Amino acid sequence: MGVMDILALVVPAMIFLAAPLIFTAPGGLFSERSGVVNIGLEGLMVMGAFTAILTTLYLEGLGFGAWSPWLSLIVAVIVGALFSLFHAVASITLKADQIVSGVALNFLAVGLSVFLVRNIFGRGQTDYIANRISRENIPVLQDIPIIGPLFFERVYYTSFIAIAAAFIVWYIVFYTPFGLRLRSVGEHPMAADTMGIRVNRMRYIGVMLSGAFAGMGGAVFALTTAGNFAGNTIVGQGFMSLAALIFGKWHPLGALGAALFFGLAQSLSITGQAIPFLANVPQVYLLIAPYVLTILALAGFVGKAEAPKAIGKPYEKGSR
Amino acid sequence: MIHKWLNDRATNILVPILAVFLGILVGAIIMLFIGQNPITGYWALLYGAFGDAYYFGEMLRMMTPLILAGLAVAFAFRTGLFNIGVEGQLIVGWFASVTVGVLIEAPMIIHLPLAILAGALAGALWGFIPGFLKARFYVHEVIVTIMLNYVALYVCNYLIRTYLLVPGERTDRISPTASLQSFFLQNLTDFSRLHYGFFIAIIACIVLWFILWKTTIGFELRAVGYNKHASHYAGMNVNRNIVLSMVISGAFAGVAGAMEGLGTFGYMSILSGFTGTGFDGIAVALLGANTSIGVFLAAGLFGALKIGAPNMQAAAGIPPELVDIVIALIIFFVASSYLIRIVINRLQKEEK
Numbered sequence: 261m262g263v264m265d266i267l268a269l270v271v272p273a274m275i276f277l278a279a280p281l282i283f284t285a286p287g288g289l290f291s292e293r294s295g296v297v298n299i300g301l302e303g304l305m306v307m308g309a310f311t312a313i314l315t316t317l318y319l320e321g322l323g324f325g326a327w328s329p330w331l332s333l334i335v336a337v338i339v340g341a342l343f344s345l346f347h348a349v350a351s352i353t354l355k356a357d358q359i360v361s362g363v364a365l366n367f368l369a370v371g372l373s374v375f376l377v378r379n380i381f382g383r384g385q386t387d388y389i390a391n392r393i394s395r396e397n398i399p400v401l402q403d404i405p406i407i408g409p410l411f412f413e414r415v416y417y418t419s420f421i422a423i424a425a426a427f428i429v430w431y432i433v434f435y436t437p438f439g440l441r442l443r444s445v446g447e448h449p450m451a452a453d454t455m456g457i458r459v460n461r462m463r464y465i466g467v468m469l470s471g472a473f474a475g476m477g478g479a480v481f482a483l484t485t486a487g488n489f490a491g492n493t494i495v496g497q498g499f500m501s502l503a504a505l506i507f508g509k510w511h512p513l514g515a516l517g518a519a520l521f522f523g524l525a526q527s528l529s530i531t532g533q534a535i536p537f538l539a540n541v542p543q544v545y546l547l548i549a550p551y552v553l554t555i556l557a558l559a560g561f562v563g564k565a566e567a568p569k570a571i572g573k574p575y576e577k578g579s580r
Numbered sequence: 581m582i583h584k585w586l587n588d589r590a591t592n593i594l595v596p597i598l599a600v601f602l603g604i605l606v607g608a609i610i611m612l613f614i615g616q617n618p619i620t621g622y623w624a625l626l627y628g629a630f631g632d633a634y635y636f637g638e639m640l641r642m643m644t645p646l647i648l649a650g651l652a653v654a655f656a657f658r659t660g661l662f663n664i665g666v667e668g669q670l671i672v673g674w675f676a677s678v679t680v681g682v683l684i685e686a687p688m689i690i691h692l693p694l695a696i697l698a699g700a701l702a703g704a705l706w707g708f709i710p711g712f713l714k715a716r717f718y719v720h721e722v723i724v725t726i727m728l729n730y731v732a733l734y735v736c737n738y739l740i741r742t743y744l745l746v747p748g749e750r751t752d753r754i755s756p757t758a759s760l761q762s763f764f765l766q767n768l769t770d771f772s773r774l775h776y777g778f779f780i781a782i783i784a785c786i787v788l789w790f791i792l793w794k795t796t797i798g799f800e801l802r803a804v805g806y807n808k809h810a811s812h813y814a815g816m817n818v819n820r821n822i823v824l825s826m827v828i829s830g831a832f833a834g835v836a837g838a839m840e841g842l843g844t845f846g847y848m849s850i851l852s853g854f855t856g857t858g859f860d861g862i863a864v865a866l867l868g869a870n871t872s873i874g875v876f877l878a879a880g881l882f883g884a885l886k887i888g889a890p891n892m893q894a895a896a897g898i899p900p901e902l903v904d905i906v907i908a909l910i911i912f913f914v915a916s917s918y919l920i921r922i923v924i925n926r927l928q929k930e931e932k
Contacts, residue, residue, distance in 0.1 A: 359664070363664070370901075374899070502723070506723060548730065554727050558720070558724065
């Protein structure tokens with residue numbers, strides 16, 4: 261088995277497994293950079309997956325055909341943003357502990373979505389959608405030697421949108437006035453407030469953006485991989501996105517790289533049996549690699565990951 | 581002063597009660613929303629938890645790991661630490677206790693305590709890692725514990741699959757000498773899976789209370805939780821206390837896992853996902869205001885909700901996930917007690 265064969269096996273799976281994380285991790289960055297810890301990414305992805313499947317089924321019923329999954333992506337983004345208000349109201353306005361509120365959001369997302377599924381379908385999972393987001397060959401680009409077959413043959417458009425989104429987030433957060441304000445609110449809210457930035461409003465925007473992105477991430481997973489929705493459709497992708505965000509040191513491109521790396525680990529854990537030098541490595545090492553690496557990164561063994569300074573603290577005007 | 585203290589105390593009790601009430605109220609509204617009668621629904625739920633001896637036994641059985649998981653979270657909370665890793669500590673505790681139960685042969689008087697101890701030690705080790713990283717490298721324990729949950733899940737599954745597998749995707753049954761199962765309790769409750777672990781959970785409540793409020797160690801742990809810097813100034817070893825708190829918290833969680841392994845199931849399956857008990861522990865501790873008696877009562881409430889839920893579906897046609905929604909809302913309302921406290925304070929001011 262040559263190098264190309266191995267790459268052909270591993271690389272497409274990596275990109276495709278990483279796509280939901282690539283949306284969700286830079287999304288979580290908006291929230292965390294504004295100073296709000298978002299453990300609720302998992303729950304927001306659940307809501308995104310749930311909404312996407314339900315909307316697709318509905319639109320298919322109306323006869324939208326192959327357009328249904330694409331339209332339902334938009335709906336999932338909106339629902340994700342709205343659902344994140346639960347976290348925003350609790351942790352920003354009501355000054356609840358941000359971690360507790362995120363945990364509550366995760367509970368609520370799984371409970372509410374499965375509750376509704378059971379109520380609508382009479383069982384614990386939805387029907388399968390007829391039109392998934394399909395794999396396409398990208399014209400012209402697929403003819404490039406070596407790179408073409410690896411990156412541009414039988415790929416999902418959503419993967420490219422995800423990577424583009426990470427770059428857009430990078431631009432917004434580091435090169436626009438909005439991004440500067442967002443970061444200042446997460447580093448030193450009082451100084452930001454003195455300069456006339458509305459701290460709580462920025463944080464609401466940050467949390468809602470993370471909800472929108474996580475909704476997208478969950479939707480992409482559901483519409484490409486799962487094809488239906490049940491309580492166990494999203495298991496851990498949200499937390500893995502959080503890990504990617506931290507492993508990427510709260511930087512959009514770092515998060516993108518980390519997400520791709522975690523995608524690679526997952527891809528190897530699935531395809532590893534077919535690759536000669538990996539066949540004897542127990543799968544468990546690849547499964548736990550993302551989590552162990554994140555811990556090591558936090559401890560400073562793989563470059564120190566430093567959180568935004570004001571993260572986790574509700575802002576109270578006038579307090580020091 | 582005394583007047584104010586009484587008011588604080590009243591508020592502390594009032595907040596959880598109001599939160600539970602609001603959670604159940606919103607649950608009722610959701611039932612109305614899907615066209616069901618909330619009274620029928622909640623009645624079915626109550627019947628499913630207390631209606632006959634079997635249900636009641638199952639409810640007490642469900643309470644057992646919830647109490648221990650709640651104590652684990654509460655203990656760490658007291659030192660200002662958030663242990664989201666109870667789930668992972670519970671899994672390694674479950675695995676360790678079952679391993680000892682399966683592989684070792686000894687008379688019951690040695691075997692059973694040894695198996696429980698193995699669970700506690702495994703949980704303690706899994707709690708030590710985030711405690712140590714926090715004390716030594718200032719790494720936030722929340723992220724580390726979340727990551728360790730997954731590591732625990734995958735590693736234990738791998739170890740079962742590689743070394744302990746029998747047909748049925750699980751380990752062999754533990755030997756009877758390590759079992760907590762009790763024919764007497766089963767007989768009493770119409771053959772539910774109730775086991776002696778329930779009494780261990782009650783003892784654990786007392787142990788937590790004793791450590792926190794009657795020992796020097798407990799005083800130091802709470803002092804560190806209130807104010808790290810003042811504790812340091814007073815000559816306490818803050819880092820040691822952080823590690824110790826996570827270790828003890830992990831031990832409680834490990835025992836929770838041992839209860840599942842030695843009592844409820846008698847084996848460990850390859851887990852396709854988390855048990856959820858560790859996360860429920862967060863809700864239990866929060867609602868129980870991190871006190872032993874509070875954790876016991878909160879575990880009773882959540883145990884009843886969880887055991888009663890299937891009957892709610894069978895008898896009233898309401899999806900059992902309603903219970904998860906109610907639990908999430910209760911956490912939300914407890915966490916948002918800022919709102920409840922403001923209202924109470926305002927009412928008190930108006931009285932004056």
